[in-house]
Amino acid sequence: MDQGLRELYQEVILDHSRHPRHFGALEDATHTGEGYNPLCGDRVKIYLAVDADNRIADIAFEGKGCAISQASASLMTDMLVGRTVEEAEKLMGGFLHLVKGESTNGLAEEDRERLEVMGGISEFPMRVKCATLAWHTMKSALEGGDTAKTE
Amino acid sequence: MTAQPKLNPVAAFDPLVARADFPILSREVYGKPLVYLDSAASAQKPKQVLDAMETFATSEYANVHRGVHYLSAAATERYEAARETVRRFLNAAHADEIVFTKGGTEAINLVSYSYLTPRIQLGDEIVLSVMEHHSNIVPWHFLRERHGAVLKWVDVNDDGSLDTEAVDAAIGPKTKLVAISHMSNVLGTISPLKEIVARAHAKGVPVLADGCQGAVHLTVDVRDLDVDFYAFTAHKLYGPTGIGALYGKRALLKSMRPFNGGGEMIREVGREAISYADPPARFEAGTPPIIEAVGLAAAIDYVGGLDRAAVVAHENDLLAYATEQVKELNWVRAIGEARDKGSILSFETNGMHAHDVATILDREGVAVRAGHHCAQVLMQRFGATSTTRASFALYNTRDEVDTFIAALKKARSILG
Numbered sequence: 025m026d027q028g029l030r031e032l033y034q035e036v037i038l039d040h041s042r043h044p045r046h047f048g049a050l051e052d053a054t055h056t057g058e059g060y061n062p063l064c065g066d067r068v069k070i071y072l073a074v075d076a077d078n079r080i081a082d083i084a085f086e087g088k089g090c091a092i093s094q095a096s097a098s099l100m101t102d103m104l105v106g107r108t109v110e111e112a113e114k115l116m117g118g119f120l121h122l123v124k125g126e127s128t129n130g131l132a133e134e135d136r137e138r139l140e141v142m143g144g145i146s147e148f149p150m151r152v153k154c155a156t157l158a159w160h161t162m163k164s165a166l167e168g169g170d171t172a173k174t175e
Numbered sequence: 176m177t178a179q180p181k182l183n184p185v186a187a188f189d190p191l192v193a194r195a196d197f198p199i200l201s202r203e204v205y206g207k208p209l210v211y212l213d214s215a216a217s218a219q220k221p222k223q224v225l226d227a228m229e230t231f232a233t234s235e236y237a238n239v240h241r242g243v244h245y246l247s248a249a250a251t252e253r254y255e256a257a258r259e260t261v262r263r264f265l266n267a268a269h270a271d272e273i274v275f276t277k278g279g280t281e282a283i284n285l286v287s288y289s290y291l292t293p294r295i296q297l298g299d300e301i302v303l304s305v306m307e308h309h310s311n312i313v314p315w316h317f318l319r320e321r322h323g324a325v326l327k328w329v330d331v332n333d334d335g336s337l338d339t340e341a342v343d344a345a346i347g348p349k350t351k352l353v354a355i356s357h358m359s360n361v362l363g364t365i366s367p368l369k370e371i372v373a374r375a376h377a378k379g380v381p382v383l384a385d386g387c388q389g390a391v392h393l394t395v396d397v398r399d400l401d402v403d404f405y406a407f408t409a410h411k412l413y414g415p416t417g418i419g420a421l422y423g424k425r426a427l428l429k430s431m432r433p434f435n436g437g438g439e440m441i442r443e444v445g446r447e448a449i450s451y452a453d454p455p456a457r458f459e460a461g462t463p464p465i466i467e468a469v470g471l472a473a474a475i476d477y478v479g480g481l482d483r484a485a486v487v488a489h490e491n492d493l494l495a496y497a498t499e500q501v502k503e504l505n506w507v508r509a510i511g512e513a514r515d516k517g518s519i520l521s522f523e524t525n526g527m528h529a530h531d532v533a534t535i536l537d538r539e540g541v542a543v544r545a546g547h548h549c550a551q552v553l554m555q556r557f558g559a560t561s562t563t564r565a566s567f568a569l570y571n572t573r574d575e576v577d578t579f580i581a582a583l584k585k586a587r588s589i590l591g
Contacts, residue, residue, distance in 0.1 A: 026205070026538045033531070033589050064530055064546050065560045088560060090528035091590060151534060 031144030032151075033091065040095035045102045050084040057165025059087075059157045066093045066154065070101075070161045078109050090154050096142060097158035103138060109166055115139075116159045123152050188485035194570045196221035196477075207540030210575045215360050215388060215519055215566030216544050218413045220474075227473035228415065228466050239465055240439060240456075254465050257472035258455070261420050264475045265405060266396040272428065274421040274455040275463050279387040280310040282406035282421035283354070285458055286383055287314035289431040290404075290423075291352055297323035300350045302380075304329045304337055304366075305556045306359040309549040311385040315354060325349070330556065335362035335511035343374040350375075353382045357389025357405075361548045361564065362511030363494070363519035365393065372401050381427065387411055387419075391568075392490065392517040394483060397422050409467065413568075414474030418467035421458075428454035435460040486569045490518035493567040497576045506587060510557050518567035521548070524583075527590045529561040535589055536563075539582035 050071030059068045066089030073082040083101045087094065100119075104112050118131040119139055125146030128136050145155045194200050197219045202209050211219060231253060237246035239254045255270070262270045276282040291301070301315045305328050318324040327345045331337050337355075346353065353375045358365050368389075372382045381403035386395060390407035397405050404427070408419035423431075433440055433451050437460035442450040451457050478486075497520050501507050506525040524532050533545035544564040547554045554560065565579060 029535060029538050029589065032534070038590065065551070065554070090530040092531070148534060151530070154530065 028144065028147045032148060034141060034144070036141045037095040038091060040098040041091035044085070044094055044098035046084045046098070046105070047086065048084050049086060050082055052082070053084075055165040057161045057163075059161030059164070061089075061093075061153055061157055064089070064154070066090060066157055068093065068097050068158050068161050070097075070158065070165045072162070072165055074109060074166075080104050080107055080109065080112060085158065087158075089157070090151075092145065092151055092154040093157050096155045099138070099142065100158050100162060103135070104162070112162065112166070116163055119159055120156065122146070123155050188482050188489055188569075190489055190570055190572050193221075193481070194572075196223060197570050198222055198225075200570060204540050204542075205538050207538075208578075210539075210541040210571075210578050212565040212567065212571065212575070212579060213542045213544050214391075214568035214571075215411065215564065217410045217416070218391070218568055219570070220413055220415065220470075221477050223477045224414055224470050224473045228470040231469040232466050236466065238462055250465055253472075254463070254468050257468040260472040260475050261422075264390075264395070264479070265422050266398055267422050268398060269425055271453070271455055272422055272425050274423065274428070274458045275468060276406075276419045276421055276458075277417055277464065278410070278419035279385065279406045279408035280419075282404075282408075282419050283311055283383065283385060284314045285421055285434045286352075286404050286406070286423070287318060289434045289458065290427065291318060292322065293432060294351055295322045295324050298325060298349060299323075300325045300327050300347060302327045302329060302342065302345045302350055302353045302355075304331060304342070304355055306331050306335070306337065306362055306364060306550065306553045307354070307356055308360050308385060308387070309551070310387075311354050311356060311383075312552065324351075328552070329355075331362070331364065331553075332513075334513050335359070335364045336513035336515070337364055337366050339367045339370040339374060342371050346375055346378050346380055350378070350380045353380055354385070355382065356385045357395070358386075358392060358517050359511065359550075359553075360388050360519065361521050361550045361553055361562070362513065363388075363516035363521075364511060364513040365389070365515040365517060367515075368402065369400050372403075376401065388517060388519070392487060403427055409471040409474060412471075412474050413477060415464075415467045415470035418464040418471050420471070423454070425454070428458075431457075433460070434458045437461040439463075481569070490567050490569065490571075493571055493573065493576055494518040494520060496573055497565060497567070497579065500576070500580045501583070504583070504587075506591065507583075510559065510562055519564060520566070521562045521564045523559050523562050524586070527586065529563040531590055532563050532583070532586045535586040536579070536582045539578065539585065541579050541582045543579075 053071035054074045055072040057070045068087030071084040075081040083105050085097045118128045235249045237250045239251040258270050258273050261273045329345045375382045383404035384402045386405050386407040405422040410416040440460040508523045510521045529545035546561045
């Protein structure tokens with residue numbers, strides 16, 4: 025099989041898309057955000073429960089879309105739960121570098137390794153927006169909850 | 176004595192010969208031969224079109240309808256000859272019924288702005304089908320938003336076909352226009368346009384047809400259809416981007432206010448008064464797409480030089496061949512199986528999103544469209560968020576269909 029495809033659709037990604045973590049709504053959310061990609065119709069809604077210490081105590085997402093967008097949202101929620109808002113934003117910055125094929129040296133080794141499964145997307149420029157939708161939506165939720173768009 | 180075998184009087188069409196006219200089809204993508212199944216989005220261009228544009232640009236080009244010099248006269252002649260070619264292509268009565276636009280979208284917006292806006296009042300209705308492309312929806316939404324027009328949606332049947340009766344039933348005393356696709360870009364459905372026009376006219380309502388797909392796959396005779404407006408674009412008809420045309424009945428065009436303002440569309444401009452040119456110039460403000468008009472004419476000549484019935488038979492054979500194989504896959508749901516349909520195959524893949532499917536097909540060299548195809552109302556109708564679409568053109572082959580089906584199975588093996 026094509027090496028790029030093998031990397032893009034590796035088992036971890038497909039597993040996340042078939043069995044998304046933290047899928048559903050959050051009743052005690054302090055922040056929510058909705059993301060929409062008008063080009064492909066992908067939708068995602070992110071729920072965050074941020075505690076007094078500015079820590080993401082709980083997180084969930086709902087949405088429908090391609091394997092990449094769903095896997096990215098699932099992986100993101102898995103990695104963000106328990107982190108502070110500042111840490112979340114830093115992780116997002118690293119993720120945006122990763123999907124463009126740029127260096128992620130600013131991140132902790134463990135985070136780099138976990139995010140690396142999404143690295144294959146950098147070879148598919150038409151699909152980068154699929155991967156970033158959930159992350160942009162998370163950021164807009166933290167900033168006040170407008171609809172995030174990637175197109 | 177044995178009789179000499181008679182030559183078939185019908186000119187044969189050989190897609191392999193036609194393929195040689197399209198330079199891009201011999202390229203590879205990702206090391207695989209290109210299998211271009213996205214012609215409904217935009218068709219590839221034969222060298223006859225590209226050569227005509229280059230020859231014109233390198234030997235006869237100047238602005239049109241302006242200068243008195245040699246080249247301006249030559250260019251004007253070519254530009255107006257292109258209009259005559261379009262007239263002949265649509266079998267319009269008069270060349271002045273052909274307005275050049277920048278595409279099908281602009282043609283429909285022109286009708287919305289110049290014809291319908293001055294005639295629409297709060298509560299007036301526009302009848303359109305759920306299978307319209309956004310270009311034949313959004314201009315009417317503008318009239319809903321700005322003037323309180325009501326959009327009356329006509330549903331299609333589950334097989335994607337459109338009934339004349341359903342359209343007729345939606346036409347009421349407040350209907351000001353019926354706007355309907357001649358052929359759906361998603362379902363491939365061919366509308367019973369002539370019957371629809373007859374029913375609408377019986378109630379005094381004009382009809383606009385979106386012919387962006389229809390002009391490619393059907394023989395269009397606007398006089399036989401008796402349609403009031405017919406919009407199409409060049410780039411889906413093996414011609415260049417940046418140009419399309421609107422056919423409008425002469426009396427209707429004459430009754431319409433100008434569209435864009437600028438040079439070319441005026442008769443006289445003063446400080447306090449202005450008068451406008453007659454159609455079609457009234458609707459062609461500014462320097463038009465001159466080189467593209469020559470390209471459009473060359474595309475029409477190219478298509479006209481082929482045995483059109485044989486081309487359509489070939490495209491329909493590809494559609495039938497592909498549909499048959501796709502339907503054997505129990506994880507595929509074909510959308511749009513009207514009896515009258517052109518060579519477009521849209522389908523959903525169970526458990527696999529169209530974008531993932533299209534990405535894998537792409538790596539096999541197979542270019543398809545994935546998404547909502549600018550037809551979100553139709554997607555909602557069929558409960559689909561996105562579909563994969565393969566569209567077949569004159570230059571596609573059965574071998575390419577085989578490659579497409581194999582790639583589809585590969586997508587299943589990776590994602591399924």
